[in-house]
Amino acid sequence: MPGSVPGVTPVRRCSRTACGRPAVNTLTYVYADQTAVxxxxxxxxxxxxxxxxxxxSERLSxxxxxxxxxxxxxxxxxxxxxxxxxxxxxxxxxxxxxAPQQQQQQRLAPAEExxxxxGRRGHLRVLSSE
Numbered sequence: 001m002p003g004s005v006p007g008v009t010p011v012r013r014c015s016r017t018a019c020g021r022p023a024v025n026t027l028t029y030v031y032a033d034q035t036a037v038x039x040x041x042x043x044x045x046x047x048x049x050x051x052x053x054x055x056x057s058e059r060l061s062x063x064x065x066x067x068x069x070x071x072x073x074x075x076x077x078x079x080x081x082x083x084x085x086x087x088x089x090x091x092x093x094x095x096x097x098x099a100p101q102q103q104q105q106q107r108l109a110p111a112e113e114x115x116x117x118x119g120r121r122g123h124l125r126v127l128s129s130e
Contacts, residue, residue, distance in 0.1 A: 012041070012045060012051050013051070013053075014051060014052055014053035014056055015027075015050040015051050015052060016052065016053075016056050019053060019055075019056065021053035021054070021055065022053060023041055023051030023052060023053055024041055024052070024053060024054050024057065025038050025039065025040065025041060025051070025052050025054075025057040026038075026039055026040070026041050026042040026046075026049050026050070026051055026052070027049065027050040027051075027052055027057075027060065028046075028048070028049045028050075029048075033067075034065060034066045034067065035062075035066065035067045035068075035069055036060070036062040036066055036067070036068045036069065037069045037071065038052070038057060038060055038068065038069070038070045038071065039070075039071035040071065116128045
């Protein structure tokens with residue numbers, strides 16, 4: 001790849017010295033509240049935040065008098081919910097229903113739509129542009 005540095009991988013690594021494991025969490029400090037916040041890996045690397053691997057995230061301790069706030073990290077991507085699947089099934093059923101007679105009668109003939117029907121595939125029609 002032009003302009004890239006050889007040997008550099010796009011995976012963010014743990015900020016701890018001599019640790020080469022991939023980062024999974026980001027540590028930030030809120031000095032005013034004396035709180036260390038450990039949460040999911042931030043979208044972008046920040047200069048005042050520390051990316052930590054799983055091992056160093058578990059071993060994290062804060063200075064005496066400080067509180068460690070561990071935000072829930074979701075390691076498994078959520079799949080579709082049962083509501084999503086039911087909505088999809090309802091949409092498929094609705095699309096498969098035949099059109100009511102009134103709608104079928106209101107449809108224009110191909111000549112009235114501005115073209116002549118020259119082909120058909122299933123419910124689709126090919127019209128000429130004459």
